[in-house]
Amino acid sequence: MSNATSQNETVHRVSFLDRDSVNIPILKILQADGTVYENAVLPAIDEALAHKIYDTCVFTRVLDERMLGAQRQGRISFYMTCTGEEASIIGSAASLDNDDVILAQYREHAALRYRGFTTEQFMNQLFSNEKDLGKGRQMPIHYGSSELNYQTISSPLATQIPQATGVGYSLKMQGKRNIAICYFGEGAASEGDFHAGLNMAAVLKSPTIFFCRNNGYAISTPTSEQFMGNGIASRGPGYGMHTIRVDGNDMLAVLAATQQARAYAVENNAPVLIEAMTYRLGAHSSSDDPSGYRSKDEEAKWQQHDPVKRFKLWMINKGWLTEKQDSELFEKYRSEVLAEVKVAEKLPMSSVDTLIEDVYDTPTPRLKQQLETLKTHIKKYPKSYPNSEGSV
């Protein structure tokens, strides 16, 4: 095995590479007015798929708008939107098989929705009630569903990246023609986990798609303060990895790239890196105020590239959607979300007994003893523990 590429050119005077030595084209298929670029090669998409994608876009817009509002009203403690990044997330999710495993960062709930997570399930997690699959143990937006092959979100950044390499490898070893897909932001690519995960995936031949949402900001830190190279895509060839850069606000470009990345990963048992160039239109989270670090003009400019609007125009051009159907869809989800909020916020929290479950496969004697001590204490002062008062 060679230590570098097999055909190193020889030079006889000093010559350095720099950030522009690697020329990375960006795949664009759909224009802002909803028409397709001349000579563009479209992804595999029919009317039914287009509707499923658009439906997920609308649901996500509504969910984000309503739940950010709910957070502002103090009904939930925290929220994160994916506004502006819907094409990146939904376009990639729509290219997958349901048995492909998704390891998301935290802003990819649209992919979970695409898989079939119900409005009620979203609400149960956001309100941490007794029906939350995560048993009320994590902050809002930390969704997960084994049924839908969507691994539960972890707050520490980038930890899912080497894990995705392991999941991809496990799928290969299980003889499945499936892949793992790992989402992360360009900020997460600064963590050691990014290097560890991508390098291992390339070397160990793990069928995994590493999907970078380059959305311009890691909380308040712009990309200019995050890295000096040619984005994240430039690192792919460095790892010996198939790599593509796409317009992350272009649903058809994301779809096309991910469809082909998936096929390549399955056929070759190899990873692929996708860098989607997009923009986080909203705040980082409900605890953040972007007006402190970026201008209204900048945001307004990116509003022109709204990925949902662009895809909607394409569907209208195709005759697959009307403005009337569009507003009806928004209305449908507005009332559905509102109705589910009302149900979910009234449900009780899970019993205090669940506190010691799932630490180990069965609670240890010490954990059982600690629970008994706690329950005795709660019985003595029930009013001081309103979440558990009823369950002791």
Next chain:
Amino acid sequence: MAEINMLQAINDALSMAMETDDKTILFGEDVGHFGGVFRATSGLQDKYGRDRCFNTPLTEQGIAGFANGLASNGMTAIAEIQFADYIFPAIDQIVNETAKFRYRSGNEFNVGGVTFRTPYGGGIAGGHYHSQSPEAYFTQTAGLKVVVPRNAYQAKGLLLASIRDKNPVIFFEPKRLYRANIGEVPDGDYEIELGKAEVVREGKDITLLAWGAQMEIIEKAADMAAKEGISCEILDLRTLAPWDVETVATSVKKTGRLLINHEAPLTGGFAGEIAATIQEECFLYLESPISRVCGLDTPYPLIHEKEYMPDALKTFEAIKASVTF
């Protein structure tokens, strides 16, 4: 039964685990064809193929993250961290991810199939980056099991139990015993239950408690004490998390005294946790303060290894101080 050393016993356990569960994957730095720097994985790549036993790039956080991913999707992952001193780059993956996978997801996902094997401890002139005993860092993390064998027989039985346990386990292997400890080890498949301490020797005046490589130290100290007419009961904790409070408390209620010995520094060491718990459980039975004989609160030194170590002589002195308190 064959007389083999601890490395051979570990190799035997790994082979058995891979043979009995074809979803078992073994990986780490240099563990492939080379068989690991201590040769614990010798021959396994030949037997089970490069897909199931392989070298990884040199990245502990990657190894741990990869292990988590494998296990989260139904595989059994055995990851070698070449020296316990180098487990720290992986600490976020282990402490925030491995340990909490099941809890944070409400058991939607778990990585119970992960076992980290790692050589630990001093006495090999390794200086401070080849000699540490970092077990206490992990005992505070709910969701992990921490296991340390003291001999070849235990190494095989406890390792097989760790690999097959439905929870992630960190398995610390006392490297100074790797070749030094030779004993009878059954050829067949057997497991030693996790979470149970072992009464190694019965006695009536004081309970001596340790794990792993320090067991031979407290046994030596007990022999020295016996010559002075002091009868020591010797316990091997074997599993530090979750640990066997009952067996330790029963022994201390009998002897009235407890000495805990570990190589790791005194402050924040696991002996502190044991002492606090046993004081609660056995307060009215104690004849003297619980004694800790541990490493100094310094990094592990090279030339002063002998001075640093909680050796048999220091232990012997502490035993006498305890019984004459």
